[in-house]
Amino acid sequence: MKEPYLEVTFRRGKPLAAYLYLPREAGERSFRTSKAEAGMVIDFGQGGNPIGIELTAPTKVSIADLNHVLIKLGLPPMQDNELAPLRAA
Template identity: 60%
Template sequence: MREPYLEVTFRHGRPLAAYYYLPREVGEKSVRTRRVEPGLVIDYASDGSAIGIEITAPMQLSLSTLNAVLAELGHAPASEADLAPLAAA
């Protein structure tokens, strides 16, 4: 996978959790996690690269918070359109 994307899990029409997939090789799995902000957990592959961000409180996520984490990880910022599924709920 070469482009980041957001996957949202809904329950009763509300976002329960979300996952922001970062570029990764096919079949790469998480071997380590790190909590960064309240409601955010970064997943890392065995080579130490970040492969995704778990969003455990999606209704509280702000674009600026996500972009600060992405900048720390060396990834391009997300746009409002990237988080549109959360705003639609």
């Protein structure tokens, strides 16, 4: 996968959890996790590269919070419209 994408799980019309898939090799799986800012957990592949960010409290995570984590990981920030599925509910 070359581009990040967001997957949101809804319950009763409200976002329950979300996962931001980051660029990774095909078939790469989570090897370890690390807590980040409040409401976020980072998954790392076996080689140590970040492969995803779980948003455990998606309605409380702001674009600024998420971008802060992405920049710390050496990844480009996201645009507000890329988080539109979280804001739609």
